Amino acid sequence: MKKVDILMAGVGGQGTILASNILAEVGLELGYDVKKSEVHGMAQRGGTVESHVRWGEKVYAPLVEQGHADYLIGFEMLETARWPGYLKEGTVVIINRYRIPPPAVNLGKAKYPSEQEIEALLKGAGGRVIWIEGTGIAGELGNPAMVGVVLLGALSNLLGGEEETWLKVIQRLVPEKFLELNKKAFLSGKALQVA
């Protein structure tokens, strides 16, 4: 049984927690030992959020170790750029093409890095970078907050597991009235057929 270490990075309020919950439950469904960690609290007030999900035969720490991530899922461009230390040769980076400028950028006191800079940073650390219009796709479906489920759809192409397994877990974790939309969001992400 292979080990799968996944990191998610985003901004408070973007839905990283739901996405990491889905990912953890899918791991359990697929027969892995699973651990997951994230920090709530201050971070919710528009700050940086990170989530670690680990699948394996036997997982000890709930934290992905530096230089060991197999996947980095970036909900926001700048937040994705903070994690090169966790990448290794061949880490798959799925990055949502979406910016939420932090206060210093709004105030004109700092510069938001360009797509080229971010890509270079991640590639330099060994990342294989895949850009996705996750927020755009979720927005077209009716709610940009479903970006996490779109990203999971894309990721599911690489992680495997039956489509039904993923949808079953989504059904369990998403409130009834948003279920159909979330299923659509997942399938739209999956249809991107990232490889």
Next chain:
Amino acid sequence: MKKMMTGNEAVAYGAYLNGVRVGAAYPGTPSTEIMDNFSRYPGVYAEWAPNEKVALDVGIGAAYTGARALVSMKHVGINVAADSLFYSVYTGLKGGLVLVSSDDPGMHSSQNEQDNRNYAKFAKLPMLEPSDSEEAKQFMGIALEMSETFDTPVMLRTVTRISHSSTPVEISNEEPPAAPPEPPLYERDAVKFVMVPANARRRHPIVEERIKKLAEYAENTPINRIEPGDDTIGIIAAGSVYQYAREVFPEATFLKLGMVYPLPAKLLHQFASQVKTVVVIEELDPFFEDQIRLMGIETRGKDIFPIIGEFSPALIRERSVSAGLISTPAAGAEVAAAAATATELPIRPPILCPGCGHRGMFHVFRESGALVLGDIGCYTLGYAPPLSGMHTSGCMGASIGVAHGIDKAVVKDRTIAVIGDSTFFHSGIHPLIDALYNESTVTVVIADNSVTAMTGHQQHPGTGITLQKKNTRAINPEQVVRSLGFEKVDICDPYDLNGLAQTLEDHLESGKPSVIIARRPCVLYTKAKSAAPQIDPELCVNCGTCLELGCSPLMQKEDCVTIDPVLCNGCGLCVQVCPAGAIIKQ
């Protein structure tokens, strides 16, 4: 069947499974979800107490009757509850009482990173520490039983990475034990429960005797176990750190401690004799290490691992390589350093939400030039630039007393104490009494957003709703302060900058202790939203005055400021501060 649960969910589940019937807590990251989750189980009573000391007294009272009780709080909450903790160790209880302390190494959401294992030693009671959610559930049961067997409260310590990590938990098919069919009569035993000196002197030897017996228990409990492996290195660890260390030292011999106080001396000696080098790996204080040294066991520990901050597998690996314990180098560190020098990324600190009422208040404070003595809550974020509207913040309830002290020491500055509504009920009322009694001139501003926002919108005594969602009497801060004797009391809307500024000026100049209630319900909670104002690019001179509000939808572009209508909640503060009249309310 297994289910993913956070440590907090598992603690609540363990309490429910083991028949806990009364729960009390005050919110505090990372502990909050324990009582939140417990309160939703059938047949239990659970409450948010106004503060941690009250919560612990509630738990003690319930346990005095023979019922099982759960009390939970963040690490600094134990400071507030400490007086009650110490007496309950002397009196003992009748039913099991477990006090959960959720520590926060790394200070993800706290004002300090105190190591509450010290409380177990200080107050002389046993402490358990789980290393994942399954253990969190099981240790609740063990702790309750231990509490009843030894007639003592038991502490269960979690850290952020246990409280907020999810790991699989075995779901039980058994029903929790049923409540007694008839309410029991309280068994009166004043000699045991009235801690006058004469009785306390009788109880103290019992406490000392008990902790010795618990140390004996610690020798044999299966939650302290030796995990055999390679004998070159023997690692002693507990909690989340045990998991990190397992990751880094897959082959080593381990002594995993589930009971972190009192320690099993014989087991430790036996362990030390089995391995060539003993290494204690523990976050924060050298709590095990100091005691183990006193037992005459040679060990390494804080000479290798830091006393400050949160650990991770990477940190343990890096330090272990430096100390020559292992040779596999840590990965990633160089890459991270190289990347950091290559591009400087702007930071993203937590900030007040768009539409937050606290923002208007801090804008007015800054303009007043007064010295602002602060407290803890979302409003603490008002200290940061560009609002820069707060000058001290130490712990919950400190603002008013500190302001009063500054007042008595006499400074030129005019002084404001600012305190949130939940914090007011937590520990703001006594210092207000002092301000009146000892004739302060401080202006107290209660930042009333009508909920405990910082920790995720818990109810409090002012909201009129209980933890278990019952409607109840809402205690009105205005009535409270008037009944104390404050004569100068005003209620303002912090969205109305001029109104608040005028009232504040009037209070600051009054020379009397006074209270302003700045009331505006939390927009994140009420989800209130009005249309975003429009900026007229012809009128905007791009002066940046509106940006001084530190509101995220406002963005400075090349030749004018823009507003992101998705993020904006339409509070209208920027409309009021714009000197060019360029921002137009819709």
